[in-house]
Amino acid sequence: MYEFSYHKPSSVADAAQAIGAADDPKILAGGQTLLPTMKQRLASPSDVISLRGCRDLVGISSDGSTVTIGAMTTHAAVASSADVQKAIPALAALAGNIGDAQVRNRGTIGGSLANNDPAADYPAATLALGATIVTTKRELSADAFFTGMFETALEEDEIITAIRFPVPHAAAYAKFDNPASRYALVGVFYAKTSDGPRIAITGAGQGGVFRSTEIEDQIAAGKTPDSSSINESDLNADIHASAAYRKHLIGVMAKRAVAAAG
Amino acid sequence: MPSVSMTVNGKQVSGTVEPRTLLVQFIRENLHLTGTHVGCDTSQCGACVVHVDGASVKSCAMLAVEADGSTVTTIEGLAGNADVLHPMQEAFRDNHGLQCGFCTPGMVMSAIDLVNNNPTPTDHEIRDWLEGNICRCTGYHNIVKSIAAGAAAMKGQKAAAE
Incomplete structure (x- = not known):
C-alpha cells in the first residue's frame, strides 16, 4: 500500500472540507473494498478520509412506511435489526448474506452504494425498492443514483449520509x-x-x-x-x-x- | 505519524504507526503477538481474524489507526492463564480440529464470535459462518465438530458462572 495522509473528521461537514483540501482523496467507510484495492496498488489516494468519527451516520429507524439506514451502518447491523426484519425482511436477509461474517461486521451500506460494484447486493435492493439516497448536498432517487459500473451520480465532495427505503407490500x-x-x-x-x-x-x-x-x-x-x-x-x-x-x-x-x- | 492507543487482551497499549499500517501489522510487529496470522493478505482466508469491540474482523483489512480507542482481543487473550485453555481452544484440541494449525487462531476467534451471537449453532450454521475462514488441511469436518463441542462447553461454562 502506498503512503497517504489519514483524516478522521467528526462531522460530514468537516469530511467534505477535508475532501476539498486534498489532491486525490478517498472516503473510507468500512474499508472492505477500498483497503484490499489499495493493498493491490489499484488505488493510491493522497488522502484517506475516515467517516468513523461521524457517529450520527450510524443507526436505523423505522416509522412503518419508511426504513432509514445511516450510511455507516454495517451489514451485520442491518441483518440483525428487528426494525428491518419486520418492515423489509428481504433487505435484512440480503445484508446477512453479503460476503462473510467479518466483512459484514465492517462493511457499510453507504460504502457499498458509493462503490457501486456491478456484482454487489445492496444496489439491487436500493434500485428495486425505489430508495432515496440522502447526501450532504441533496436527495437522489435510486434510478438517478446508479450511472454505470463503479459509477454513481455522487460529486467528488458529496457524501452519502443515509438511505431511505419505502416499505414495499x-x-x-x-x-x-x-x-x-x-x-x-x-x-x-x-x-x-x-x-x-x-x-x-x-x-x-x-x-x-x-x-x-x-x-x-x-x-x-x-x-x-x-x-x-x-x-x-x-x-x-x-x-x-x-x-x-x-x-x-x-x-x-x-x-x-x-x-x-x- | 499518528499515534494510536487501544486495549489489547486487557492491557492498554499505544504506539506510533504510519497511517497505512494494518491492524494485523501493529498486532504482530509492534506488540509481538504473533498468534494472529497473515495468510492470504487479501481478506479472504481469515487467518488474521481478531475481535474489535466484541465483533470478529479481518485485521488485514483494517487500518491500525481505525482501531484507535478500541478493545481488541487476539488468540493470546482467550485463555485466562497459561494452563487453562478457552473452552473453544480445548474443543479444537479434543476434536482434532486442526492439522498444520495455521488457520486455527482465525478459526477459533471466528467461532467464538459465532457462539456469542448464536449459542447453539447447527452444523449448517457453523459451515455457513465459516465462509470467511479457509483451511487447507482438515476438510472442515473436525473444525465443525470442534465448534459444536466448543459452543456446548461455552454454554456450560456460562451456566456454571451464573
Whole structure:
C-alpha cells in the first residue's frame, strides 16, 4: 500500500472540507473494498478520509412506511435489526448474506452504494425498492443514483449520509452467488410496490445494476417472468459465466424472487 | 505519524504507526503477538481474524489507526492463564480440529464470535459462518465438530458462572 495522509473528521461537514483540501482523496467507510484495492496498488489516494468519527451516520429507524439506514451502518447491523426484519425482511436477509461474517461486521451500506460494484447486493435492493439516497448536498432517487459500473451520480465532495427505503407490500432477493467470492453472478431483487412491481438485476449488466421494465410488465400482467427480452450483448461474460448463462440466470432468479415474495 | 492507543487482551497499549499500517501489522510487529496470522493478505482466508469491540474482523483489512480507542482481543487473550485453555481452544484440541494449525487462531476467534451471537449453532450454521475462514488441511469436518463441542462447553461454562 502506498503512503497517504489519514483524516478522521467528526462531522460530514468537516469530511467534505477535508475532501476539498486534498489532491486525490478517498472516503473510507468500512474499508472492505477500498483497503484490499489499495493493498493491490489499484488505488493510491493522497488522502484517506475516515467517516468513523461521524457517529450520527450510524443507526436505523423505522416509522412503518419508511426504513432509514445511516450510511455507516454495517451489514451485520442491518441483518440483525428487528426494525428491518419486520418492515423489509428481504433487505435484512440480503445484508446477512453479503460476503462473510467479518466483512459484514465492517462493511457499510453507504460504502457499498458509493462503490457501486456491478456484482454487489445492496444496489439491487436500493434500485428495486425505489430508495432515496440522502447526501450532504441533496436527495437522489435510486434510478438517478446508479450511472454505470463503479459509477454513481455522487460529486467528488458529496457524501452519502443515509438511505431511505419505502416499505414495499412484499419483496424478495434471489441470488446465485459465486461460490468462491459470494458476490452475485446474478442477483434479482423483486419488490411489489404501490407503483407496481419493480425488478433490479445485479451481477449481470456491463453497466452495473439495472431494471428490466419488460420483466416488470410480465409480472404486472400475471405472467411468469422470463429473460427473453434481455439483450445478451449488454451482459458481462467472464471466467465465471458467459453472457448467455447470465441471461438464463436472470429468468431463473426472477422467478425465484417472485415466488419467494409470495 | 499518528499515534494510536487501544486495549489489547486487557492491557492498554499505544504506539506510533504510519497511517497505512494494518491492524494485523501493529498486532504482530509492534506488540509481538504473533498468534494472529497473515495468510492470504487479501481478506479472504481469515487467518488474521481478531475481535474489535466484541465483533470478529479481518485485521488485514483494517487500518491500525481505525482501531484507535478500541478493545481488541487476539488468540493470546482467550485463555485466562497459561494452563487453562478457552473452552473453544480445548474443543479444537479434543476434536482434532486442526492439522498444520495455521488457520486455527482465525478459526477459533471466528467461532467464538459465532457462539456469542448464536449459542447453539447447527452444523449448517457453523459451515455457513465459516465462509470467511479457509483451511487447507482438515476438510472442515473436525473444525465443525470442534465448534459444536466448543459452543456446548461455552454454554456450560456460562451456566456454571451464573
